[in-house]
Amino acid sequence: MKIEHIGIAVKSLGLSDELFSKLLGTENYKQESVEREGVTTSFYQLGESKIELVEASREESPIAKFIDKKGEGIHHIAFGVENILEEIARLKNAGFQFISEEPKDGADNKIVVFLHPKSTNGVLIELCQEKK
Ligand SMILES: CC[C@@H](C(=O)O)C(=O)SCCNC(=O)CCNC(=O)[C@H](O)C(C)(C)COP(=O)(O)OP(=O)(O)OC[C@H]1O[C@@H](n2cnc3c(N)ncnc32)[C@H](O)[C@@H]1OP(=O)(O)O
Numbered sequence: 046m047k048i049e050h051i052g053i054a055v056k057s058l059g060l061s062d063e064l065f066s067k068l069l070g071t072e073n074y075k076q077e078s079v080e081r082e083g084v085t086t087s088f089y090q091l092g093e094s095k096i097e098l099v100e101a102s103r104e105e106s107p108i109a110k111f112i113d114k115k116g117e118g119i120h121h122i123a124f125g126v127e128n129i130l131e132e133i134a135r136l137k138n139a140g141f142q143f144i145s146e147e148p149k150d151g152a153d154n155k156i157v158v159f160l161h162p163k164s165t166n167g168v169l170i171e172l173c174q175e176k177k
Pocket residue numbers: 052079082084086097099107108110111114120121123144150151152153155157159161162163167168169171
């Protein structure tokens with residue numbers, strides 16, 4: 046398992062892309078919308094991890110709700126795993142709760158699931174696996 050990306054909730058990808066390109070000294074390598082999730086993402090490679098800027102693509106997006114409540118900032122940590130089904134089983138066995146146990150298509154050619162922050166010390170954790 047490794048830190049695959051840090052998700053950062055932003056109001057405007059336009060403004061935040063400009064800020065993060067300056068901050069990181071590199072351009073994003075992709076921008077991608079995931080309509081099911083109600084988000085548009087922008088990815089920056091940072092060594093073996095990434096920064097994922099996440100903007101709400103519609104009103105009822107979880108990102109819109111998060112920003113309304115907590116403002117812009119760190120939203121989630123994504124762990125990259127080899128076998129997401131095995132990790133789900135391991136973590137369920139260890140008593141962790143999932144928002145949904147069924148992996149779904151994420152951004153950046155991944156399948157993803159999320160654990161509920163109430164079972165992970167208040168940190169939203171995403172598991173992601175490269176699509177085969
Ligand atoms: C598809 C792209 C994908 C990728 O490929 O990388 C992404 O990263 S998409 C990222 C956006 N999608 C998600 O976040 C999906 C998972 N999130 C959810 O399902 C919901 O956001 C949630 C975590 C279940 C919360 O939704 P909800 O219960 O409707 O909102 P509340 O505001 O009532 O929150 C309940 C409770 O949880 C706390 N919370 C909410 N978001 C976070 C967070 N990001 N980090 C930590 N804690 C969070 C919130 O504060 C509430 O706690 P209490 O106030 O103590 O009740």
